[in-house]
Amino acid sequence: MGISNPFISSEYRTQMIQELIDTNKEYMGKGVTNDLVIESADTDVAGQIQQLQNLISKKVDAILVNPGDVNGxxxxxxxxxxxxxxxxxxDQELATPNVYNVGIDQKEWAKTxxxxxxxxxxGKGNIVEIEGFPGHPANAARMSGVAEVLAQYPGIKVLGKDSGKWDEATGQQVMSNFLASFPNMDGYWTQDGMAIGAMQAVLAANPAKFPVGVSEGRCQALQQWADRLKVDPKFESIAVANPPGVSPTGLRIAVNMLQGKKVDKSKLGGATKLSFVLPVPVTVTKDNFQQVFDSQCKGKAPAYLLDGIMSDHDVQQFFTK
Known part of the structure; x- marks a missing residue:
């Protein structure tokens, strides 16, 4: 089994790789798999192609790839x-022929x-958007979903849009720039760790009007939420979990395919009908914030992302009996 990952400057990818290692160890203990071959580094499309070529040359039986480009x-x-x-x-859907996809529906994730x-x-007001890496499949799907939703709200104006590169510090800087340019913004939409940076920027600026913003399904972000509630009991946000566990779930699916089990393609979706579409494990709002924070973040590191990994038993639903 091999994994190609072109982006490591993210807690999501760190958790993803560790969960892949842990899940593979389960199968190694049963004599089903060997060591996971990991190709993981911050790189561009050419670099990821080299990662994939390395895996091919090592004659792995299956490749899990978190792609850095839609077509490259x-x-x-x-x-x-x-x-x-x-x-x-x-994690990210490709339309490449004969490539299976395992992940949540990124477009629907963003639309929520x-x-x-x-x-x-x-339905009215001025907002800004902080996106991830332009060109990455997940970011493209998400921004498409956001645009589709906002098209239904003509009273909402997007004052500015910039990339936070899925990085907390960059997201904070982008948000600081937006706050300087648009001090009376009503809200902001962002994603992943950039939400933490955006919130830090808002807290540092302390604007007269606190903008409504999107949070992240990570314990650090939920701690920000809890801290803000102490200052403003009416504070609200939303955090739609983006589970790193889709990757170890993909590993489980690959193992079953290598064992000769037949995929039930009637259970698949996506553009090419080759996607194992997994559910979002939790969406956090004011209604369930305290319950989720207490139950899922107690004893966890701030970087922990709310997660969901299918068991080997659960992935059998995708195979013919």
């Missing part, structure tokens, strides 16, 4: 498939928080 890996992935390697894109923001603003 296609030829290399097809080369792997031609050599009999099972290829599964995790975008609709919450629009409704919380009463």
């Amino acid at each position: 890996l296609n030829a290399t992935l097809q080369d792997a498939i031609s050599k009999g390697i099972i290829v599964i894109s995790v 928080s975008a609709k919450w923001l629009a409704d919380k603003l009463g």
Whole structure:
């Protein structure tokens, strides 16, 4: 089993890799798999192609790939498939022929928080958007979802949009710039760790009007939420969990495929009908904030992301009996 990951400057990817290692160890203990071959570094499309070529040369039986580009890996992935390697894109959906996808519906994921923001603003107001890496499949799907939602709210104006590169510090800087340019903004939409940075920027600026913003399904972000409630008991936000566990779930699916089990394609979705679409484990709002914070973050590191990993038993639903 091999994993190709082109982005490591994120707690999500750190948790993802560790969970892949832990899940693979379960199968190693049963004599089903060998050591996980890990190709993981901050790199560009050319670098990820090299990662994939390394995995192919090591003759892995299956490749899990968290892609850094929508189309740039296609030829290399097809080369792997031609050599009999099972290829599964995790976390981000690719439309590459014969590549399976395992993950949540990123577009719907983004639409949930975008609709919450629009409704919380009463369908009117000025907002800013902080996106992840342009060109990454998940970011493209998410921003498409946000645009689709906001098209239904003509009273909402997007004052500015910039990339926070899925990085907390960059997200904080981008938000600081927006606050300087648009001190009376009504709200902001962002994603992942950038939400933590954006909130830090708002707290530092202490604007006369506290903008409505989107949070993240991570314990550090939920701690920010808890701290804000002490100052403003009416504070609200939303955090839609983006589970790193989709990748170890993908590993479980790959193992079952290698064992000869047949995928029930009637259970698959996505653009190519080759996607194992997994549920979002939890969406945090004011209604369940305290319960989720107490039950899922107690004893966890601040960087821990709310998660969900399917058991081997659970993934059997995707295979014919």
